[in-house]
Amino acid sequence: TFVVIDNCIKCKYTDCVEVCPVDAFHEGPNFLVIDPDECIDCTLCEPECPINAIYPEDDVPAGQEALVALNAELAKSWPVITERKDAPADAGDWEGKPDKLALLER
Ligand code: SF4
Ligand code: F3S
Numbered sequence: 001t002f003v004v005i006d007n008c009i010k011c012k013y014t015d016c017v018e019v020c021p022v023d024a025f026h027e028g029p030n031f032l033v034i035d036p037d038e039c040i041d042c043t044l045c046e047p048e049c050p051i052n053a054i055y056p057e058d059d060v061p062a063g064q065e066a067l068v069a070l071n072a073e074l075a076k077s078w079p080v081i082t083e084r085k086d087a088p089a090d091a092g093d094w095e096g097k098p099d100k101l102a103l104l105e106r
Pocket of ligand 2: 004007008009011012013014015016017032048049050051052053054
């Protein structure tokens with residue numbers, strides 16, 4: 001399965017959601033996650049993210065290992081998102097910022 005890592009938090013560009021053939025993306029207040037029970041490893045979403053926030057679960061960046069379980073957990077309670085929407089107005093200010101997991105809203 002593929003997972004969304006913490007760089008998506010507060011950026012949430014949503015370019016990724018429209019290409020998913022199985023509607024595996026779920027939306028929270030300031031982050032998206034992928035449902036591992038739906039993802040079929042098609043790889044289509046990975047290049048769509050402009051800030052490289054999507055990785056195969058076996059290849060997440062060092063320090064991001066907890067995001068694998070977090071995607072699975074949050075996908076259970078957040079609604080599916082299939083249509084692109086405007087990113088937060090200040091999304092650009094948050095690209096690549098460290099330790100964004102502390103800013104996650106549930
Ligand atoms: Fe959807 Fe494919 Fe991305 Fe999995 S890898 S979340 S199936 S677009
Ligand atoms: Fe997040 Fe990138 Fe999708 S910022 S919403 S994973 S396009």
